[in-house]
Amino acid sequence: MLNKKFSPERQSAFEARFEAQKIAYGPVVFQCVRYAWKRGMLQAIADAGESGLSIDDLAHDGRWTPYVLKVVLETCLSAGVVLIDEGRYALDKTGFVVLTDPITQVNIDFNHGVCYQAMFDLEAALDAERPLGLKVFGDWPTLYQGLSQLPEPARSSWLAFDHYYSDTSFPEIMPDVFATAPRRLMDIGANTGKFTLAALAYDKAVAMHLVDLPGQLAVADTRLAEAGLRERATLHPTDLLDDAAALPGGMDLIWMSQFLSCFSEAAIASIFRRVADALGPRGQVLVLDTFWDRQQYDIASYCLINTSPYFNVLASGNSKVYESEDYIRLARDAGLQLVTARDGIGYCHSLLRFARTEQ
Incomplete structure (x- = not known):
């Protein structure tokens, strides 16, 4: 650390x-x-x-x-x-x-187009632990239900922010993803399908399973069809805030990128439990995320720490940019042990690999 x-x-x-x-x-x-x-x-x-x-x-x-x-x-x-x-x-x-500087411009656009008006309600959102600033865009319980319906320029600014941080990491981590030669790979929080498309292009034999809300999966479905890769992907519309919503089983690898930070600790614990249940024999879990405590430079930690209020006032009301130990602790409680941790990926990502404790 x-x-x-x-x-x-x-x-x-x-x-x-x-x-x-x-x-x-x-x-x-x-x-x-x-x-x-x-x-x-x-x-x-x-x-x-x-x-x-x-x-x-x-x-x-x-x-x-x-x-x-x-x-x-x-x-x-x-x-x-x-x-x-x-x-x-x-x-x-x-x-x-x-x-x-592209990343400075992405951050400015994100804070102006997505966060600025909503931040007026930060005090109330913190007190209630609910995304009360979301009302500037629509009437949804969290941002994720309304993401596909966000008005412009908020939607473009959000996607540019999300993709700019994650996309730089995808080429670098593909050898890690396929190190165990997974045949059934689940992408939880698939969003518009960018990782799935990259994985399908990297390995011609892998079958992808996409998990997300219906609105996001509809976009991914279109992109997969346009790329001629729809037959190698199965869509699983799921609201992971529903504790009873099970995940399809028998997975060789489960991938979560910039996903768990969208949830409270209680919800992350529930997701990790269901992820552990969805693993096949010798299956593993890869979590790619931005942890403010694992950054080489203060500037990265500064940006990440100050992204947490967005999660409160707009995204969910009770999530944030976490420290890595938070994920490791919650995974351990779900029966998953940390196998490896690799820092310095892309701009500010770390890759945590987990396996079942009994393996």
Whole structure:
């Protein structure tokens, strides 16, 4: 397990007060920086190079008034996104990251398109342990029932966020998935079928079993048919929050990627029990997930920790980004023992392999 710390050795009282103001004005800074990126201000400044642009230069073509430019760019200046020298704005390093770094852009879009309005209800959602912020999009008990019906740009932002973090890991983990030569492989939380398609392409003999809610499986069904792989996949529409919903048995391998973090500890314990029952002889379980305690860099831990409020206010009300020991403990209680753990996969994933305790 990797140990992390997030604060300097010491902060002066003045430094601490400044950091506190950054928190207080965080939502304002976020929106101004996003505006500067989305509306092309940052790109215009970047195109000018080190010489930069004055407010008059930027206002010349009429895209923005001097007033708007001053409001937005002064906030960007306070955040280190731009710098100013003799009245001319140039891109600072943070602005370069905002303008060019895909994962930063995915995170900004996700927090704006999916989380921002809902976060107003975080206090009530935490108190009730229910996703009370979800009402900004629709009347569903959790986000997952309404995922296929989310309005734009929320749906595209959610999918880009989910896939950007997981897809980078798929090519790297396929040898792990097929290390035991599974013939019957279950993808729990199959979503749009991206992993299933990758697995079917990797191994021509494997038969896939997809488990998810009907809305998600309908999308996966279409994608499998379009790829000509529908005959090698069986769909199992299942609400895993229903403790009585059993899983098909005799599986050589059960795969769960960025899935268990959608549930409370009690629900994860129930899922692990049913997963253990669904394993065939010498069957194993692979869990690919983002654990904030297993990151090499503080920046990854920071992003993961601060994704947990999304799970509360929007996704389920009672789930989060977990520590790895939480999964290991809950799996152990279900009769599964940790076999191996591998970190540093993709951007921030770890792969936990479990087998039945008696094996």
